[in-house]
Amino acid sequence: MATPKITAVGSVGLDTIITPSGKREELLGGSVVHFAVSASFLTKVGIVGVAGADFPEEHILFMKDRKIDLEGLELVENGKTFRWTGSYLEDFNMAKTHCTDLNVFADFQPEIPDDYKTSPIVFLANIAPALQLHVIDQMNETSYRICDTMNLWIDNTREELCKVFEAVNIAIMNDGEVRSFTGIDNLIKAGRRMLEYGMDYCVVKKGEHGAMAFGKNNFFTAVPAYPVDEVIDPTGAGDSFAGGFVGYIAEKGDHKPETIKKALRWGSVMGSFNVTDFSCDRFRDTKPEEIKARLVEFENMIG
Amino acid sequence: MATPKITAVGSVGLDTIITPSGKREELLGGSVVHFAVSASFLTKVGIVGVAGADFPEEHILFMKDRKIDLEGLELVENGKTFRWTGSYLEDFNMAKTHCTDLNVFADFQPEIPDDYKTSPIVFLANIAPALQLHVIDQMNETSYRICDTMNLWIDNTREELCKVFEAVNIAIMNDGEVRSFTGIDNLIKAGRRMLEYGMDYCVVKKGEHGAMAFGKNNFFTAVPAYPVDEVIDPTGAGDSFAGGFVGYIAEKGDHKPETIKKALRWGSVMGSFNVTDFSCDRFRDTKPEEIKARLVEFENMIG
Numbered sequence: 001m002a003t004p005k006i007t008a009v010g011s012v013g014l015d016t017i018i019t020p021s022g023k024r025e026e027l028l029g030g031s032v033v034h035f036a037v038s039a040s041f042l043t044k045v046g047i048v049g050v051a052g053a054d055f056p057e058e059h060i061l062f063m064k065d066r067k068i069d070l071e072g073l074e075l076v077e078n079g080k081t082f083r084w085t086g087s088y089l090e091d092f093n094m095a096k097t098h099c100t101d102l103n104v105f106a107d108f109q110p111e112i113p114d115d116y117k118t119s120p121i122v123f124l125a126n127i128a129p130a131l132q133l134h135v136i137d138q139m140n141e142t143s144y145r146i147c148d149t150m151n152l153w154i155d156n157t158r159e160e161l162c163k164v165f166e167a168v169n170i171a172i173m174n175d176g177e178v179r180s181f182t183g184i185d186n187l188i189k190a191g192r193r194m195l196e197y198g199m200d201y202c203v204v205k206k207g208e209h210g211a212m213a214f215g216k217n218n219f220f221t222a223v224p225a226y227p228v229d230e231v232i233d234p235t236g237a238g239d240s241f242a243g244g245f246v247g248y249i250a251e252k253g254d255h256k257p258e259t260i261k262k263a264l265r266w267g268s269v270m271g272s273f274n275v276t277d278f279s280c281d282r283f284r285d286t287k288p289e290e291i292k293a294r295l296v297e298f299e300n301m302i303g
Numbered sequence: 304m305a306t307p308k309i310t311a312v313g314s315v316g317l318d319t320i321i322t323p324s325g326k327r328e329e330l331l332g333g334s335v336v337h338f339a340v341s342a343s344f345l346t347k348v349g350i351v352g353v354a355g356a357d358f359p360e361e362h363i364l365f366m367k368d369r370k371i372d373l374e375g376l377e378l379v380e381n382g383k384t385f386r387w388t389g390s391y392l393e394d395f396n397m398a399k400t401h402c403t404d405l406n407v408f409a410d411f412q413p414e415i416p417d418d419y420k421t422s423p424i425v426f427l428a429n430i431a432p433a434l435q436l437h438v439i440d441q442m443n444e445t446s447y448r449i450c451d452t453m454n455l456w457i458d459n460t461r462e463e464l465c466k467v468f469e470a471v472n473i474a475i476m477n478d479g480e481v482r483s484f485t486g487i488d489n490l491i492k493a494g495r496r497m498l499e500y501g502m503d504y505c506v507v508k509k510g511e512h513g514a515m516a517f518g519k520n521n522f523f524t525a526v527p528a529y530p531v532d533e534v535i536d537p538t539g540a541g542d543s544f545a546g547g548f549v550g551y552i553a554e555k556g557d558h559k560p561e562t563i564k565k566a567l568r569w570g571s572v573m574g575s576f577n578v579t580d581f582s583c584d585r586f587r588d589t590k591p592e593e594i595k596a597r598l599v600e601f602e603n604m605i606g
């Protein structure tokens with residue numbers, strides 16, 4: 001197999017989602033899945049994750065159809081896939097978790113296939129910082145490192161998370177996580193403070209309010225969100241954003257401030273597709289031309 | 304006197320403000336003052352408002368120094384100026400009102416000086432819709448009409464407010480007001496819905512998250528906020544935003560979508576100056592070159 005441009009590591013799951021539009025069960029989900037489906041429209045992605053023997057063949061076929069490299073996806077015999085049930089009944093910005101069954105994900109120890117180790121970019125989706133560090137250890141030193149995280153790790157494993165931040169080039173977080181990690185309410189000050197933890201760039205996602213990026217030498221950029229007038233299911237919006245963002249960087253092949261600016265726009269556009277249907281279903285019938293047209297439309301709106 | 308490019312009508316007051324930075328009393332305030340001080344960096348503004356005999360001469364001199372036309376500012380003999388006391392101790396996005404003394408503002412009946420009636424633009428700052436309509440009646444029909452409003456009028460005088468929206472070209476509102484007026488939570492849908500009330504454009508201010516504008520034929524644009532890492536006093540930020548926005552339109556002399564896009568950037572920049580000191584004090588020592596440099600910096604950040 002060829003080395004993918006991005007090696008992405010994270011959860012693979014089956015989600016049950018309740019929104020004002022209804023309830024849907026056993027949907028394809030997980031951070032690395034949402035990330036990879038989105039990034040697959042821009043570049044070649046290989047995923048590292050784990051699922052059980054109950055993981056439906058159709059999901060495998062869908063990801064193969066999207067040209068996602070599945071060499072790193074382990075299917076555990078007799079194991080059950082990670083399941084999550086959540087609802088967004090009062091607020092689309094905050095999921096309420098009803099139930100989490102880690103199943104095979106509880107023992108996840110990411111092993112990077114040899115082909116993947118020289119990927120120019122490694123994306124560490126939201127998994128325990130210790131596992132993120134374990135992935136970094138296996139990757140070639142030249143890989144550009146981009147991570148996500150969540151409040152669970154900020155609250156409980158801050159020391160390891162700090163090691164991750166020191167090791168990565170870019171951290172992608174949401175506004176609440178940046179505020180919580182720094183203890184600073186002003187998002188501009190908080191975003192700048194993140195850089196003191198060692199990363200080159202900190203990207204702050206703000207949902208319907210777009211995203212910002214902070215970098216060295218006082219670099220700052222921001223984009224509004226692409227306007228979406230009907231959100232159906234926000235699950236995976238942040239991972240789809242990351243897929244567009246990291247996918248663009250992978251294709252561009254550099255990490256200059258101008259590249260980061262443009263990558264935020266790709267993130268905003270990919271996130272906007274994801275939220276208009278359950279799971280990553282919106283990407284099943286989305287054509288690359290449609291995505292490019294939306295990027296142009298978005299740039300005209302804001303440019 | 305020459306006809307000002309903008310005739311602006313609204314409150315003139317003395318504010319007592321409590322923020323985490325401290326308490327300051329009897330500061331120059333009022334919606335039309337914040338608006339005019341900001342717009343005065345871009346164009347010629349005349350204000351229509353009322354104050355009492357106690358209104359400090361230094362405030363008059365400051366506004367004259369900013370070349371603001373004060374022909375429409377009535378000073379009521381033996382009258383007391385409108386006073387407002389508010390705090391921002393928990394949330395910079397929402398003032399807590401401690402005390403409002405309307406004083407001479409209670410009987411405010413805006414009378415437009417003859418010189419002002421042919422202004423190309425009339426800005427109706429946040430006053431009762433009935434007074435906004437009274438101003439529109441006095442202005443030349445060719446004046447381009449831009450209004451602000453607040454929840455008080457949305458909740459209590461909706462019928463008159465609808466007449467204002469039908470009569471104006473642009474309504475400037477904040478996110479909460481647009482949601483409350485339309486009853487729609489999704490801001491994109493809510494902003495589009497506003498256009499059904501008759502205006503050409505609806506501008507939605509989102510504080511630290513920037514601003515958006517909606518127009519006919521599905522026109523949409525958005526800007527992030529200029530990054531401010533230390534907010535001292537947000538009072539008047541929305542009016543300063545409007546000053547930059549309307550001031551740019553006045554100087555450009557048209558209302559094309561491209562002009563609206565650029566005007567949002569001017570709004571964002573002018574609002575960013577206002578919040579970094581109490582009252583409109585930041586504008587006392589701001590040079591026009593400093594503002595132009597920040598606009599260029601901002602366009603580089605987001606462009």
